Amino acid sequence: MGRAYNFSSGPAVLPAEVLYEAQKFLVDFKGTGVSVMETPHRGKVYGAIREEAAALVKELAGLDDGWSVAFIPGGASMQFAMLPLNFLREGVGADYVCCGTWGGKAFKQAQIAGDANIAADTRKASPAYAPSPAEIRWNPDAAYVHITTNETISGCRMPEIPDPPSPLVADMSSDILSCPRDYSKFSLFYAGAQKNLGPAGAAVVAFRDSFAETCSAAIPEILSYRTYASGRPLYNTPPVWTVYIILLTLRWLKAQGLENVFARNRSKAAKLYAAVDSSGFWRGVARKDCRSLSNVAFRLPSEELEDLFVKQAEAAGMVGLKGHRSAGGIRASIYNAFPEAGVDRLVEFMKEFERRNG
Amino acid sequence: MGRAYNFSSGPAVLPAEVLYEAQKFLVDFKGTGVSVMETPHRGKVYGAIREEAAALVKELAGLDDGWSVAFIPGGASMQFAMLPLNFLREGVGADYVCCGTWGGKAFKQAQIAGDANIAADTRKASPAYAPSPAEIRWNPDAAYVHITTNETISGCRMPEIPDPPSPLVADMSSDILSCPRDYSKFSLFYAGAQKNLGPAGAAVVAFRDSFAETCSAAIPEILSYRTYASGRPLYNTPPVWTVYIILLTLRWLKAQGLENVFARNRSKAAKLYAAVDSSGFWRGVARKDCRSLSNVAFRLPSEELEDLFVKQAEAAGMVGLKGHRSAGGIRASIYNAFPEAGVDRLVEFMKEFERRNG
Numbered sequence: 001m002g003r004a005y006n007f008s009s010g011p012a013v014l015p016a017e018v019l020y021e022a023q024k025f026l027v028d029f030k031g032t033g034v035s036v037m038e039t040p041h042r043g044k045v046y047g048a049i050r051e052e053a054a055a056l057v058k059e060l061a062g063l064d065d066g067w068s069v070a071f072i073p074g075g076a077s078m079q080f081a082m083l084p085l086n087f088l089r090e091g092v093g094a095d096y097v098c099c100g101t102w103g104g105k106a107f108k109q110a111q112i113a114g115d116a117n118i119a120a121d122t123r124k125a126s127p128a129y130a131p132s133p134a135e136i137r138w139n140p141d142a143a144y145v146h147i148t149t150n151e152t153i154s155g156c157r158m159p160e161i162p163d164p165p166s167p168l169v170a171d172m173s174s175d176i177l178s179c180p181r182d183y184s185k186f187s188l189f190y191a192g193a194q195k196n197l198g199p200a201g202a203a204v205v206a207f208r209d210s211f212a213e214t215c216s217a218a219i220p221e222i223l224s225y226r227t228y229a230s231g232r233p234l235y236n237t238p239p240v241w242t243v244y245i246i247l248l249t250l251r252w253l254k255a256q257g258l259e260n261v262f263a264r265n266r267s268k269a270a271k272l273y274a275a276v277d278s279s280g281f282w283r284g285v286a287r288k289d290c291r292s293l294s295n296v297a298f299r300l301p302s303e304e305l306e307d308l309f310v311k312q313a314e315a316a317g318m319v320g321l322k323g324h325r326s327a328g329g330i331r332a333s334i335y336n337a338f339p340e341a342g343v344d345r346l347v348e349f350m351k352e353f354e355r356r357n358g
Numbered sequence: 359m360g361r362a363y364n365f366s367s368g369p370a371v372l373p374a375e376v377l378y379e380a381q382k383f384l385v386d387f388k389g390t391g392v393s394v395m396e397t398p399h400r401g402k403v404y405g406a407i408r409e410e411a412a413a414l415v416k417e418l419a420g421l422d423d424g425w426s427v428a429f430i431p432g433g434a435s436m437q438f439a440m441l442p443l444n445f446l447r448e449g450v451g452a453d454y455v456c457c458g459t460w461g462g463k464a465f466k467q468a469q470i471a472g473d474a475n476i477a478a479d480t481r482k483a484s485p486a487y488a489p490s491p492a493e494i495r496w497n498p499d500a501a502y503v504h505i506t507t508n509e510t511i512s513g514c515r516m517p518e519i520p521d522p523p524s525p526l527v528a529d530m531s532s533d534i535l536s537c538p539r540d541y542s543k544f545s546l547f548y549a550g551a552q553k554n555l556g557p558a559g560a561a562v563v564a565f566r567d568s569f570a571e572t573c574s575a576a577i578p579e580i581l582s583y584r585t586y587a588s589g590r591p592l593y594n595t596p597p598v599w600t601v602y603i604i605l606l607t608l609r610w611l612k613a614q615g616l617e618n619v620f621a622r623n624r625s626k627a628a629k630l631y632a633a634v635d636s637s638g639f640w641r642g643v644a645r646k647d648c649r650s651l652s653n654v655a656f657r658l659p660s661e662e663l664e665d666l667f668v669k670q671a672e673a674a675g676m677v678g679l680k681g682h683r684s685a686g687g688i689r690a691s692i693y694n695a696f697p698e699a700g701v702d703r704l705v706e707f708m709k710e711f712e713r714r715n716g
Contacts, residue, residue: 004391008398011598019385019393026381027374033362033677035377037557037603040366040678073431073559074580077594081578109578194595199395201431201559201597220439220467222432223581236435237552239559239597240369245395319391320398 005342008320009152009295009333010174010195018248018337036244041237049244056250057204060258061183068209070228071202071243075192076102076173079203080109082223083169083188086215087143088114095119095142095166099130099158100151101326106171110146119145119164128154129287133162142166143214144187150175152195153324155297155331156286161185167211174294176204177253178265178336187211188225193242195294196335198249201242253336261336268334268343269293275347281358282350285329299329305357306330312353318346363700366678367510367653367691368532368553376606376695394602399595407605408596414608415562418616419541426567428586429560429601433550434460434531437561438467440581441527441546444573445501446472453477453500453524457488457516458509459684464529468504477503477522486512487645491520500524501572502545508533510553511682513655513689514644519543525569532652534562535611536623536694545569546583551600553652554693556607559600611694619694626692626701627651633705639716640708643687657687663715664688670711676704 006013029036032045039045054069063069072078083106088094093115096107099122110116117139120131128151138145145164150157152174162168167187176191183189188207194200205228212225221227227235253261273291276282276298285297300306306329310322323329334343364371387394390403397403412427421427430436441464446452451473454465457480468474475497478489486509496503503522508515510532520526525545534549541547546565552558563586570583579585585593611619631649634640634656643655658664664687668680681687692701 002391003386006392006396008392008396008401010595011396011398013396014393016385019395023381023384026384027377028361033360033675034364034366035372037377038364038366038369038371040369041558042683043366073433073436073597075431075595077580078431081580085578109580112576112578192595194598199597199599200399200595201600218470220443220470222435222439222467237368237433237550237558239431239557239600240552241557241599242559242597317391325400 005318005339005345006320007318007332007334007338007342007346009324009331010192011200012195012333012335013337014199014245015249015252015337018245018252021248022245037241039240041234041240046240049240049247050238053243053247053250056247056254057206060177060250060253061206063183063206066208066210067206068212068228068230070205071238071246072205072228073202073239075194075200075203076171076190077105079171079190079205080106081113082225083144083146084110084113084116085219085223086225088116089216092141092143093117093139095139095145095164097131097136097145097147097162098123100128100148100156101153101324102151102171102173103146103148106146106148117142127287128156128285129290130156130158133160136162136164138164138166140165144169146170150292150294152295152333153297153327153331154285155292155295156290157292157294159289174333174335175292177258179262179293193246195333198246199242201239202246204246249337264340265293265334265336268338268340269296271343271347272296272332272334275350279354279358281354285327294333294335296332296334297323297327297329303328308357309353313346313349316349318342318349363676363697363703364678365676365690365692365696365700365704367682367689368550369558370553370691370693371695372557372603373607373610373695376603376610379606380603395599397598399592399598404598407598407602411601411605411608414605414612415564418535418608418611419564421541421564424566424568425564426570426586426588428563429596429604430563430586431560431597433552433558433561434529434548435463437529437548437563438464439471440583441502441504442468442471442474443577443581444583446474447574450499450501451475451497453497453503453522455489455494455503455505455520456481458486458506458514459511459682460509460529460531461504461506464504464506475500485645486514486643487648488514488516491518494520494522496522496524498523502527504528508650508652510653510691511655511685511689512643513650513653514648515650515652517647532693533650535616537620537651551604553691556604557600559597560604562604607695622698623651623692623694626696626698627654629701629705630654630690630692633708637712637716639712643685652691652693654690654692655681655685655687661686666715667711671704671707674707676700676707
């Protein structure tokens with residue numbers, strides 16, 4: 001086949017323009033005689049890549065000079081570990097809002113490392129939903145409060161970002177820079193790159209320097225946010241290629257125009273949810289007011305039909321539609337780089353499938 | 359220019375065959391319709407990549423079934439942090455042999471996390487050398503002892519691997535699978551991939567499962583070696599592309615034949631050291647019995663001449679020869695993938711340079 005329509009939840013589809021550019025320069029990066037994979041991390045080529053990528057994140061998220069942007073190895077799961085190691089200490093815990101699997105995983109890692117409290121928990125709700133600010137019980141002494149803005153597995157997003165009394169920290173892996181958001185409400189936010197920002201291998205982490213300054217000094221340097229503050233020299237060898245592809249993706253995002261990308265994301269999601277709501281054959285997983293713009297999760301009348309749907313869709317050039325192994329069902333991840341034509345094709349396929357099997 | 363001769367210390371030169379193959383399939387991996395950068399980490403494509411890469415490490419290092427091989431994000435510096443977090447506890451420390459910058463960095467991170475002792479320290483020696491087993495004072499109760507088999511900055515290697523009373527752990531970032539070695543002496547060894555095994559973004563970590571079982575349960579899962587033991591499902595999204603390039607590099611290594619690569623490495627190093635020893639114009643950094651086969655570090659009569667050397671070499675298509683910023687001088691890193699023709703070219707250039715400036 002040619003390029004498939006890739007609905008995978010992450011690693012996920014990258015803009016075709018990014019892939020073609022990466023391919024063109026893979027062996028010899030713009031006449032330097034070496035690949036980006038072979039270029040020294042303290043040299044000019046990588047220095048320029050890193051600087052531009054960090055500046056673009058700041059520009060696109062509207063962050064001021066009090067913020068640092070770092071590309072930290074390990075994805076969101078490494079952030080689940082770093083957050084409690086940096087900020088929890090004897091007598092000081094953190095609040096976690098858990099509205100799905102990922103919030104629960106973040107909470108579990110904080111429990112291992114220190115004192116973590118559940119401020120709200122809707123993990124067992126069906127249909128899936130995220131708590132409204134009124135349902136959350138904050139601990140006023142928390143070192144930070146952690147939310148997950150979009151739960152990738154259930155396709156459930158927080159429709160309203162709360163205003164807690166403590167520094168607000170968010171896992172935005174599946175919706176960073178994909179919808180309008182006031183990023184200045186946060187003290188730290190992060191995203192595994194492999195959904196909206198590039199390939200797997202790093203988390204994009206933005207934090208207020210004043211917040212990072214409150215972290216513990218008693219942890220190894222590579223795990224400390226201080227190590228990644230603006231103006232610090234690189235501590236370790238970063239994932240050079242990953243950051244390069246993140247840069248190309250951010251350039252693509254800027255060239256598209258954020259507002260255009262947001263509008264396209266709304267349109268893609270609206271088309272898919274309209275198909276899901278069009279008959280009783282389909283059932284959306286998330287409550288309507290919490291429906292994700294990134295991950296559209298739905299069920300069919302039986303698991304057999306779901307398996308058939310995934311198989312036939314794949315044969316028709318649409319891959320990655322199988323729901324997470326813990327949840328089953330169908331999940332269409334339609335991040336920034338996912339083309340609207342692929343959504344149109346899926347909607348068409350859903351109609352055909354219902355006609356044949358409904 | 360075409361492909362440069364890249365003497366960088368890491369990220370470093372990759373085999374040209376690896377780069378051309380990666381380029382060919384970058385946009386569409388072998389008819390799957392997606393890039394490896396876009397492929398799900400729990401899918402068949404990545405499953406096969408990871409399995410083959412781990413199996414090749416075991417095969418090439420001669421490891422038996424009691425070992426696990428993992429690709430852990432963050433390079434050697436993450437291992438500096440993970441080791442003490444996993445194995446140190448109240449009343450149980452670790453021994454560190456420090457014969458250069460990297461051993462010292464590993465030691466510092468262990469000091470932050472627990473009780474770390476220096477078993478031998480030759481960091482200030484000039485010429486640089488590594489201690490013989492008789493110079494090392496082991497603490498018999500250490501949870502592990504840590505050595506650095508090759509110090510990249512000074513170009514100094516341990517000519518003899520010691521036999522300590524506690525589990526032996528080694529940073530082999532700059533000489534893994536580059537020379538004959540009995541890997542069964544170790545309980546754990548690791549290497550940032552970006553020198554001999556692939557691009558930056560992961561450490562290749564091999565450990566005895568029985569050793570990993572002694573690690574602490576009180577640390578976040580992504581930092582625990584147990585999480586990466588054979589047979590465990592993937593805990594987090596791995597750096598998929600990085601592991602793919604590691605696989606291509608390991609395949610290349612196997613196809614070349616380890617013995618052939620070792621012989622070529624010896625030949626490359628011998629040629630360069632012969633040039634260094636050919637006149638008083640050059641001065642080797644490491645003591646002769648400890649000279650690295652991976653990193654040939656040497657000085658010229660003045661820093662001005664060193665700067666000129668680096669500049670003129672670069673103009674002649676030889677990049678990455680500047681010594682580490684902390685040490686100055688010249689350093690030629692000649693890992694497995696560095697072609698012997700590049701060493702011949704450098705030796706020729708050294709002769710010309712001495713003629714003009716000696």
